[in-house]
Amino acid sequence: MDDRQRYDRATAALEPPFAILDLEAFHANAAALVRRAGGKPIRVATKSIRSRPLLERVLAMDGFAGLMAFTLPEALWLVEQGFGDILVAYPTADRHALAELAGSAEAAGRITLSVDSADQLAFMDHALAGVHPRHEIRISIDIDAGFVAFNGKFRAGALRSPIRDAEQAADLAADIAKRPGYRVTGLMAYEAQIAGVGDAPQTGAAYARLIRFMQNLSARELILRRGRIVNAVRQFADLEFVNGGGTGSIERTVREKAITEVAAGSGLFHPRLFDFYSRFTGRPAALFALPVVRRPSPTTVTVLGGGYLASGAPGPSRLPQPYLPAGLRYTPDEGAGEVQTPLLGQPAEDLRVGDRVWFRHAKAGEMCERFDTLHLVEGDTLTESVPTYRGEGKTFL
Template identity: 75%
Template sequence: MDDRQRYDLATAALDPPFAVLDLAALHANAADLVRRAGGKPIRVASKSIRSRAVLERVLGMPGFHGVLAFTLPEALWLVSTGVRDIVVAYPTVDRQALARLAGDARAAREITVMVDSTDHLDFIESAVSEVANRQEIRICMDIDAGFVALGGRFRAGALRSPIREPEDAVDLATDLAKRPGLRLVGLMAYEAQIAGVGDDPPGSAAFAKAIRVMQGRSARELIVRRGRIVNAVRQICDLEFVNGGGTGSIEKTVREKAVTEVAAGSGFFHPRLFDFYRGFTGRPAALFALPVVRRPALDVVTVLGGGYPASGTPGANRLPQPYLPAGLTYSADEGAGEVQTPLLGQAAQDLRIGDRVWFRHAKAGEMCERFASLHLIEDDRVVEEVPTYRGEGKTFL
């Protein structure tokens, strides 16, 4: 029985649209992430999962420890449900959430917030200045891991932190050490140009080679610079962790002695954008089904919904992939529509009104913002339905 038959059989009693998670694929992907990490712990990026039940399932597997959250309100909520050791990966300017953090001993013990400037430190101190019985706030410093060449005329990597050199990090760490109630406990440096960019993209072989050359040079530069930064900051304070990498770079990042843990998120669901790496091959685990509601022509069907583009630079690669049955494509004139989506191809000839078309999202957790629950599939049956963040009434971003 192929995957399409399994999924159709497992969900025969459900009316689409709905989303599923193939547990065998999830576990296989998780095991491969652990293998690639070579014994270093993996911190789970919650933005790529966005289901508390699935997050807890993953954290219960060997090799995974701690959460990399995307907002402070999310982290506070997760701690209130029993999740521990959460690093908020992005700076926060949520005054109410900061005040809640400073006033809650358990949350302050389990949550670490991100900064990359003295402005962040000033903001945090201002937000918590009136909190009674204020708790110490744990701080992580974000380091720019981007690759810069040609005298600054070329850059690859996310535009994140202004902290790039050891002296930048030392200055901020020194300032932070003078502020009562704030404690630097970790460093983070996310090499997006390696971890989040596939080194085997479809199309131009020359472009693929250029990506690999850039990534090789970037990795060599970063291993030296990140090590120097970590060593410099350790002269000022004790660090509990140094976080780096992501799904696409785990086996490279763990080679650095300075890095104590790596992050991963997309690798669990293995969305479409992660098909284009030479170093690993994942199994699509998260999918959504849309029903065929029209047949405009012999080789055309129309499904309900589908306009779920991923974040990032707009383009065809940000659209969901019509996955099963294979061979369906979008109409160049309509693409993925808000309410209806025409799909073209010979495979459409065998589809009838009410049949399902299975899609993969371009990214991982963003799919969960469209659905209230995930139907967990084992073999050819649904074994559990679990809520997404949206299904629990949480819309953090």
């Protein structure tokens, strides 16, 4: 029985649109991430999962420890649900959430905030001026891990922190150490140009070689710079963790002595964008089904909805992939639509009104913003249905 038959049989009682998680693929992907981490713990990126029961399931597996959240309100809610050791990987300007954090001994002990400038600390001081008693806030310094060459004329990597070198990091750590109410406990540096850029793109061998060349240079530069930064910050803080990497760079990042843990999440679902890496191969685990509702021509079918585009630079790579039956493609003038999506290709000839087309999202957790439930499939059986964040009434971004 092929995957399409399994999924159709397992979900026969459901009415699409809906989303599923193939548990066998999910657990295989988790085991592969742990192998690649080489014994260093993996902090789970919640933005790539966005389902509380699934986060609990992952943290129960050997090799995973702690969460990397994307907003402070999300982290506060996760603490209420019993989670601990949560790194908020992005700075916050949420005054109400900051007051709640500083006013709760439990939350302040479990959550670490990311900071990359004194301006953010000044904002927090102002936001917390009326909070009494005010509990100490744990701080992680976020470091720019981007690759810069040709005297700054070339850059690869996400535009995150302004902190790039050891002196800048030490100055910020010293500033934080002097301020009452804060304590530096961690450091993170996300190398997006390695972890988030596939080195085996469909655009051709020449471009792939350029990507690999850049990534090799970046990895060599970063191992030295990150090591110097960690040593400099340790002069002012007792670091509990140094976080780096992502699904696409785990085996590289863990080689660094300075790194104590890596982050990953997308690799558990293995969305479409992660097909284009030469260093690892995952199994598609998260999919969504849309029903065929029209047949405009003998070689075209139209499904309901489908415009679930991924964030990032716009382009075809951000579209969901028509996955099963294999061989379907978008029309060039409509693409993935808000309320309907026409699909072309030989398989369209055999599809009828009411049949399902299975899609993969380009990214991981963003799919869960569209669905309130993930239906868990083992073999050809639906074993459980769990809520996403949306299903629990939570939309943090």
